[in-house]
Amino acid sequence: MAESLKFTVRRKPAELVSPASPTPRELKRLSDIDDQDGLRFHIPVIQFHRRSALMGARDPAPVIRGAIARALVHYYPFAGRLRELEGRKLAVDCTGEGVLFIEADADVRLDHFGDALQPPFPCLDELIFDVPGSSEVLGSPLLLFQVTRLACGGFILGVRLHHTMADAQGLVQFLGAVAELARGAAAPSVRPVWGRELLEARDPPRPAFAHREYDVVPDTKGTIIPLDDMVHRSFFFGRREVAAVRAHLPPHLRSRASTFDLLTGLLWRCRTVALAPDADEEMRMICIVNARGGKSGGGAAIPEGYYGNAFAFPVAVATAGDLAARPLGHAVELVKRAKGEVGAEYMRSVADLMVLRGRPHFTVVRAYLASDVTKAGFGDLDFGWGKPVYGGPAKGGVGAIPGVASFLIPFKNAKGEDGIVVPMCLPGPAMETFVRELGKLLSPPAEQPQEDASSFPVIRSAL
Structure with missing residues (x-):
C-alpha cells in the first residue's frame, strides 16, 4: 500500500535562487486580506511527473532552477522578506535575496506510489524538507522548492509558499510562469499585477457584514480536534x-446546488455527527470563496494577473443537533447562502474588520473549512515533462492545525474515472462514524424503491 511506502531521500544543501537580473529594491505593503492571522503560515503543494521520452536524460533540477531565477525577475517580491510595520501590517522588503531551492534524489519509482496518487503522501517531510529556520513568518524565504529525481526517471516537485503572498490561483500563475520559461518562453504570457491596494481597508473602516467566521469562540468544552490518534483517509x-x-x-x-455546495454540506453534516458534540453547540462551515470575477466587480475589481490573496472565508453556522436531525438539504442550503454573500462589498468589509480588530484568525473552535482547488490549475503545469500525474495540495490540513480543513482536489481514479478526492483527518473512532454516515447518504433516499439501490454506489475511499 502506498501509505506504508518507505524510501530514502538524499538532499544536497539548500541554496538561494535569486532573480536572474537586477530587480527594484522597495517596500511593498501586502493587502489587508493578505496579512490576516489565518494566512500567516507556509502551505505545501506537490507535483508528480513521469519520465519524458522527449526530454531524454535531461535533468529537471537545473532546468527548473534556471526558470525560477528568470521568473523572479517578473515576480521579484517573492525574492524578498516579510517585515511587520505598525498595527501588525505586513510588507515585503524586496531585497532580491531569493527563494530556497533543494536538489534531491530518492530510491523509489513513481509506480511505487500506486495508481491513486492523493494526500496523504508517504515521506512528505522528506519531499518538501523544512530547512531549519526557513518557516518563520518574518525574515524567511517566501518560497521553497525541492526537485526530487526518482529512480524511474520521473521527478517530484515540492513547493512551499508563504500564504500571505498568494492564494492557490496566484501560486499557479507564478508556477505557470516558471513552467513557460522552463519550456523556452522568453517571458511569462500573463503579466503579474501587484495591486494590493485594491484590497486595503477604507478610511475610516466600516465593516458591513457580521463576519461570523471571525467570532471569538471560547473552547469551553474541548472541541478542537485532538492531535493524537488522528486517522487520514481520502474519499x-x-x-x-x-x-x-x-x-x-x-x-x-x-x-441549484453546485457540486461544491453539495459536497461541502455533505462533509459538514457527516463530520459533525462523527465528532458527536453536544446538540446545542454551534458548528461552523467555513467556505473558501474566490472573489475574482463574478460579483467582485466595482471598487474591488480584481485585474487579470493579480497574484495576491483574493478570497474570503464566509461561514455557515448551525447547531450540531440541527445538522444531525435535519435533512442534508438544510446543510447544503446554509453553505449556498453563505457563499452567496461574497462580492466586492464583502471583500472591503473583511479588509475593514482586519484593521479594526488587529487582523484576527478565523475561528477554529467547532469549525471546519473547505477549499475547492478543482479549477486552480495545478494539474496543468508542464515544465517540459508533460502535465503531472498529480498536482495540488500536499496535505489536507491548514497551517499547524490538522483536521479542521479539507481540499476538494480534481482526481482520476485507478479505473480512469474523473472526480474529486477529499482528504479527511479525524480521530480514529470519529473516522469510523464518518464513514458510516457518508455511506448512508451514498445510498438511495428512503422514499426511493429498494430495487433502484443498484444504481447507487457504496462509499469508495481513494486509499
Whole structure:
C-alpha cells in the first residue's frame, strides 16, 4: 500500500535562487486580506511527473532552477522578506535575496506510489524538507522548492509558499510562469499585477457584514480536534457518487446546488455527527470563496494577473443537533447562502474588520473549512515533462492545525474515472462514524424503491 511506502531521500544543501537580473529594491505593503492571522503560515503543494521520452536524460533540477531565477525577475517580491510595520501590517522588503531551492534524489519509482496518487503522501517531510529556520513568518524565504529525481526517471516537485503572498490561483500563475520559461518562453504570457491596494481597508473602516467566521469562540468544552490518534483517509466522489448524494436534496435545490455546495454540506453534516458534540453547540462551515470575477466587480475589481490573496472565508453556522436531525438539504442550503454573500462589498468589509480588530484568525473552535482547488490549475503545469500525474495540495490540513480543513482536489481514479478526492483527518473512532454516515447518504433516499439501490454506489475511499 502506498501509505506504508518507505524510501530514502538524499538532499544536497539548500541554496538561494535569486532573480536572474537586477530587480527594484522597495517596500511593498501586502493587502489587508493578505496579512490576516489565518494566512500567516507556509502551505505545501506537490507535483508528480513521469519520465519524458522527449526530454531524454535531461535533468529537471537545473532546468527548473534556471526558470525560477528568470521568473523572479517578473515576480521579484517573492525574492524578498516579510517585515511587520505598525498595527501588525505586513510588507515585503524586496531585497532580491531569493527563494530556497533543494536538489534531491530518492530510491523509489513513481509506480511505487500506486495508481491513486492523493494526500496523504508517504515521506512528505522528506519531499518538501523544512530547512531549519526557513518557516518563520518574518525574515524567511517566501518560497521553497525541492526537485526530487526518482529512480524511474520521473521527478517530484515540492513547493512551499508563504500564504500571505498568494492564494492557490496566484501560486499557479507564478508556477505557470516558471513552467513557460522552463519550456523556452522568453517571458511569462500573463503579466503579474501587484495591486494590493485594491484590497486595503477604507478610511475610516466600516465593516458591513457580521463576519461570523471571525467570532471569538471560547473552547469551553474541548472541541478542537485532538492531535493524537488522528486517522487520514481520502474519499473519491465521481459522477455516480455525486448523483447519489444529490438525490437526497429537495427538488428545488437539486438543480441549484453546485457540486461544491453539495459536497461541502455533505462533509459538514457527516463530520459533525462523527465528532458527536453536544446538540446545542454551534458548528461552523467555513467556505473558501474566490472573489475574482463574478460579483467582485466595482471598487474591488480584481485585474487579470493579480497574484495576491483574493478570497474570503464566509461561514455557515448551525447547531450540531440541527445538522444531525435535519435533512442534508438544510446543510447544503446554509453553505449556498453563505457563499452567496461574497462580492466586492464583502471583500472591503473583511479588509475593514482586519484593521479594526488587529487582523484576527478565523475561528477554529467547532469549525471546519473547505477549499475547492478543482479549477486552480495545478494539474496543468508542464515544465517540459508533460502535465503531472498529480498536482495540488500536499496535505489536507491548514497551517499547524490538522483536521479542521479539507481540499476538494480534481482526481482520476485507478479505473480512469474523473472526480474529486477529499482528504479527511479525524480521530480514529470519529473516522469510523464518518464513514458510516457518508455511506448512508451514498445510498438511495428512503422514499426511493429498494430495487433502484443498484444504481447507487457504496462509499469508495481513494486509499
